[in-house]
Amino acid sequence: MAGKKKKEFEELRIGVFICDCGSNIAGHLDCKAVTEYAATLPGVVFAKENLYTCSEAGILEIQEAIKKHKLNRVVVASCSPRTHQPLFQNSCKSAGLNPYLFEMVNIRDQCSWVHMQDRENATRKAMDLVRMAVARAAFLEPQQDIESPLTPRVGVIGGGSAGLSAAEGLSRMGLEVVLVEKNKELGGLLRNLHKVAPEGVDASERLEGLIQDVSSRPNVKIFTGAELKSLDGYVGNYVMNIRDGEGQTVKESVGCLVIAIGAIPLVQKGLFGHDGKRVITQMELEPILKKGKFDAKRVVMIQCAGARGDERSYCSRICCMIAVKNAMFIKKLSPDTEIRILYRDMQMYGTEKEKMLWEARGEGIRFEVYDPAHPPEVGDKAVRLRQPLLGREIEFAYDLVVLSTPLVAREDASELSQLLRVPMDQNGFFLEAHAKLRPLDFAADGIFLAGSCRYPATYDEARSQGLGAAARVGTILFKDKLVTSAIVAEINPETCVGCMGCLQMCPYGAISYDQERKICQVNEILCKGCGCCAATCPSESASLRGFKPQQLMSQIRAVMEG
Amino acid sequence: MIEKVIERVKELLEGGEIKGFVGLCNKNGHTAPYLFTEVAELDHLVVGDFQNPGDARYPLNKLLIDLYRAYPEEKFGVLVRGCDERGLNDLYVWNQLTPKNVVAVGIPCPQELADACGCPKPYPDNSVAEPIAEGAEAQDLIRMEALGVKERFTQWMEVFSKCIKCYGCRDICPMCFCKECSLELDELIPRGEMPPEIPIFHLVRAVHMAGRCIDCGLCNEACPVDIPLRTLYKKVGDIVYRKFNYRPGFDKGKSPLNVLENK
C-alpha cells in the first residue's frame, strides 16, 4: 500500500520502442506513424523506431534512453513476448529498471502478419495495441522475483527400464536418488522378456548391467516392495511419505520426482479365444522362448488384438516390433515352423525396425493384412481370415496363436495421479505438459515422467526418456535456489473475509485457510498465476500481481477510446 | 405465534444455551433489531408483523455475523423466516457463520406474505409452528420474461437510471459479507458518476450474487427509488438453478459457479 502512494507522486516517464523487424513489420505497416502516435500518448516522454529492437544496437538504445530520459516504464512493440520478453526484461534490469515495469505488444504476429494486405488497418491496429500497452504500463508496479531453497535429491517412482535409467543419470549427475519400486525386485517388464529388439541382446543381460550399476551407487537409496503413500510440499521442497518393504512409513525429502511406473500388457480371457495354452499373448510367449524349446510347427500371430477398437482406440506402437522379433527368434529355434502375422498395418517406425521387417520377410515369415471390419476368427484348429484385396476367405491351421496385445495403463495409476495431482489421458496414461514442447514434464512443477506410463515405449525409448527426465530435473536442481516469477496471486489480509471462494477455485491447491486469522492465503511457489482466485473473490481481496483491476481496466478502457 | 417464540427464547436464555437472542424489539412504537440478553426484556420481542405481516423485516443474520466475528466462542439465537434460514445455511457454506454457534428460532409466513414474495418455501425447518402457507410462484419474474428483448431493455434502463447509488441494496443484503465492495472500486464503478454507469453497476452486483442470493427481497424493500431488484435477483437464482441445478440455501456446498471441478 505504501508503494501505491509513492507511485502516485512519481512522474510517469514511459519510453516506447517500435521495431521494424527489418521489413517484417515495417514492410506491412507504417512504423513511423505508429512511433509518432506513441509519442502523443499520455505519460510517454520518449518514442523511438528501431530497425531491430532486439539487436545489440536496439538494446543499447533502450538502456541509454532509460538513463538519459529517466524512463520508469518501457514499452516495446515488436514480435512475440514468448520469445523476446525475457531479453527485453533483462536489458531493462541491467539498466536499473525493475523488469516488471516492462510491457510488450506483438505488432508483428497480430498486425503486420495477419493484415499483410491492409497497410492502413494494420497501422491502425498497431496504434490501438500500443495505446493499450501504454495505458497498462502506467499502472505497472515493481515486483521482486520469489526465491526459495532447493533440496538436491530426487524421488524416482518405479524401477523398470525408465526408472533405473533416470536413477542412473541422476546419480551420475551427482544428485542423491530415492528409488521406490513396488515389486520385490527391480527391473519391471524386462525381467520376463527373452531378447530385446532391435539389437537382439538378452533382456536379462541388459537388465543385470543396469540394476548392478544403479544398486552399487552410494548416492542411490533403494526401496523395494515399497509404495509412495502421499506427497507434501512443492517444487524444490517435496516430502515423500513412503511405505517401505516392512510396512513402515518413511519420510524422504526431495526436490523433484520422476514417475516411471510403466504399463502392463493386456491379457483378456476369451479375446480371440485366448486360453493361455494354444492361444497366448506375446508376453506369455517370451518365457517359452527364453527356455529355448519350441515345438509348434504352425504359428499365427494376430496384431492389434484388443487395440485400436471401440474399447481401446489407441495404437500401442511397440507390438508390431515385438511380433516380428519373436517370429524371428522362433525361426532361429525352429527353422521349419511356419509363421503368419495377421496385421492391419505394420508400425515398424525407424530404420532399424524397418530393416527387421525386411529381414523377417527374407526369412520366410508371411504377412497377411486384415480388415478391422472383418477381424480374423480363431477356431479350434484354424484361423479364418478374409483377405481384403481378393475378398476371399482362407484358413490357416495352427498349433499356436499369439496375440499382440497392447500395453494398458496400470490400474493403480489413477491413485498415483490423484496423489501427485497430475492428469491422465482417457486411456489412463499420464499426460505430459505438452506433447511436443514439454514431453517429459508434468504441468505440476518439479514432477517428470518417463517410460510406458506415459505411452507404450520400447526399451530404448524408455531409457532415453529416463535419461531425459534426469536432465530435466537438472534444469531445476542445479541452481542455488528456486526463482519463480513474481506474477502470482496475493490476498489482502485486511479485506479477506475467509469465505474460501478462492480456495475452491484454485486448480493448483495454492490457497490455504488460516484457521487462526480466519482468512485465506496464497503459497507463492505453488501459485501459477492463473487468476481463477482473483476472478472469483467478490471483494477483490485476492488479486493477481500485474493483472489487478486497475491494470486490466486501464487497458480495456484504452481499447475503447480508439 | 409471538408467544411461542417468546417461550422458546426464554427456555434458551434460562437454560444458558445461548448468550443472547437476535430478534426484533418494539419500543415506543418503533420496531428495530435488538440483542436480547435478559428474559425480562422479552416483553418487547415482536416478529415484525406491524400493519401487514412481515412489513418490518431486517437482515438479522447480518448482525449475527458481526457478533460471531466479535465473540467466536459464544452461541446466539436468531429469529428466522424461511428466507432467513436459507441465508443461515448459505452463510455456513461461505464460512461466515458456523452451525455450532447458532440456534435458529423460526416462524412460518402467512400466505399473503408468501404470495407477495413469490417465495418458494415460506417456512423454516426449525420452526416454533407448523407451516401455514404454501410456496408461491414469482409472478413478477414470469411477467418480465414474457416481454420481448427490446421491451425488457427499455424497462430495465428506465428503472436503473433512477439509481442514486446509495448502496442500500448492498448494505441490507444478508449475503453481502465482504469487508470491501467491488461497487466502490473506482476502476470498475468510477466515483462521482450519477447515476452510476448502467447497467454495469446493477449487473456487477447481480453477478456477485449468483449462487449466493437466497431470495429474501430485502434489497428491493431497501431501494429508495423502487428498482425491482428482487425480480433481477430472482432471475439470477433461476439461471443458476436451471443451468447448474443449484439453489443457494437449499443445496449443499457452494454453487458450481464457485467451485472448480475437473469436468
Next chain:
Amino acid sequence: MGDCHYLYGNVATEKRIKFMKQLLEFVGIEGERLRRKWVSSAEAPEFVEEITDFVNTLKALGPSPLKREQKPDQPSAKVAVA
C-alpha cells in the same frame, strides 16, 4: 475442454459465460453479443472463421442498445458488450 494451459480455467469460464448470456438477455441485451469459442494457437483458420462469423452476427443485430443509450461523456459503458 480440459486443454486449458491452467488446467480447468476454461471450465470456469464456460460456466460464467453461460450465466452471463442469460442475464444479459434478461436485461434486454441480446445474448448473441457475447460469444465464447475455444480456439488453439494452432487453429488459425478456425479463429478467422469464428471472428468473421461473430462480426457478421453483430452487424446483423445492429448497434448495441447501450450505444444508443450512450451519453457522450460516458465512454466506458461500452466495455460491457462487444
